[in-house]
Amino acid sequence: MEDNKIEKSLAAPAMISDADFRRLVAFVQQKYGIDLHQKRQLITSRLAGTIKQKGFKGYSEYIDYLLSQGSSDDINQLLSKLTTNYTYFMREIGAFEYFQSTILPDMVRRHQRDKCLAIWSAGCSSGEEPYNVSMYIMDYLGTQASAWDTRLLATDLSMNALSKAQKGIYELPDNLPAGWEKKYFVSAGAGKHQVAPHIKRNVIFRQFNLMDPIHFKRKFDVIFCRNVMIYFDQPTKKALTERFYEATVPGGYLIISMSENLSPDTPYMRVGPSIFKKK
Ligand SMILES: C[S@@+](CC[C@H](N)C(=O)[O-])C[C@H]1O[C@@H](n2cnc3c(N)ncnc32)[C@H](O)[C@@H]1O
The missing domain is CATH 1.10.155.10 (Chemotaxis receptor methyltransferase CheR, N-terminal domain)
Structure with a gap:
């Protein structure tokens, strides 16, 4: 019994x-x-x-x-x-290369006066994507970086993922560019690495539901929303893309993943395989 x-x-x-x-x-x-x-x-x-x-x-x-x-x-x-929080450093490296070679020079030209970039990683999961974007920005700006406000907003629904992101402790990928381990990470013991303080400080994590209205103070130059909308149905995806469009400055960008697409009637102009620009 x-x-x-x-x-x-x-x-x-x-x-x-x-x-x-x-x-x-x-x-x-x-x-x-x-x-x-x-x-x-x-x-x-x-x-x-x-x-x-x-x-x-x-x-x-x-x-x-x-x-x-x-x-x-x-x-x-x-x-x-x-939620599926699968993510990793250097994911779809082509998007990061386009960001560094084309988008960043464009943004830096446009923000010569205020020296302030506005970037959002929407659906950032455990933080690899926004930290990675930060590293590309630092790499591009080099010694000029300290003259710029390069802080990124990174949001997700999952508090679990966000708490991992705040800690910033990872195993490093094999394809990290040469010299980045030293520049952008510190050892966390047991084969793990923590993102370096200047990269950590550069990312502001918040919980945000992408179904909610977007009321952030500034409009964004670039929104990364990769491998998030794949979990949404078509009408939800379309409505979110419209809210992203509203929340982007003219000439700003939306970056999705290679396995996604926007609906054919999107107001964005496609400028790369997974990269869209507001007219
Ligand atoms: C597969 S991860 C993508 C992470 C990263 N962007 C990448 O491409 O590697 C998808 C993330 O979207 C988040 N997500 C799903 N629905 C969401 C929603 N309604 N609002 C905010 N985040 C959401 C999940 O919590 C998850 O962390």
């Missing part, structure tokens, strides 16, 4: 019902844009542990609780389980 009880409490929750699956998918899609309707397996496997750990009887009770009285911590935990 006693053994049975223990077994029951340790057992994985039963499969999610169609109705509960639809409720959860609709909630996540409406609030966060993420389209999970083909991810039933992912939902059940990633939430099973949370349900057991929090003592819910099953998916139904857990979803009832989340939708009626889930705290921001509960929602953050849900999002951390359901």
Whole structure:
């Protein structure tokens, strides 16, 4: 009897019902844009542990609780389980090379007076992308960097990813340009490296849901939003691209990933395989 009880409490929750699956998918899609309707397996496997750990009887009770009285911590935990935070340094290096060879010279010319660049990494995950952009900026500006305000805004939905980003401790990739390890990282022991203080200071991390209106103080010269909209459905993607367009200065850029595209009627002009410019 006693053994049975223990077994029951340790057992994985039963499969999610169609109705509960639809409720959860609709909630996540409406609030966060993420389209999970083909991810039933992912939902059940990633939430099973949370349900057991929090003592819910099953998916139904857990979803009832989340939708009626889930705290921001509960929602953050849900999002951390359901978002895909996969990212790495030097990802799609061609975009960084275009940024350094074409976009940065253009921005530096336009900001000769205020010496202030406005760049946003939207969906920055654990921080590799914005830190990487920072390194390209420092590399380009060289000794002039201290005369510029080069701070970047980096946002994500997942608090888990953002807390990793704030720590800035990583394993280095094999294809880091020569000399960058010394210039932009310090040793963190056990084969790990932390981004150097001047790179760390240059990135401002914030939690931001890309479904929300964009009300940042300044318009952006460049928005990186790579491998984020792939999780959104077409109307969500189109609406977000329009908000990005509004939030960009004339002549500014939107950089997406090579595996994504914008809808054919986008007001942006394509200037590279994954690079778009506001007219
Ligand atoms: C695969 S990562 C991309 C990271 C980086 N941009 C790259 O290309 O390597 C996708 C990120 O988008 C974030 N994300 C998904 N939906 C979001 C939303 N509605 N608002 C903000 N961030 C979101 C996820 O939390 C995740 O960290």
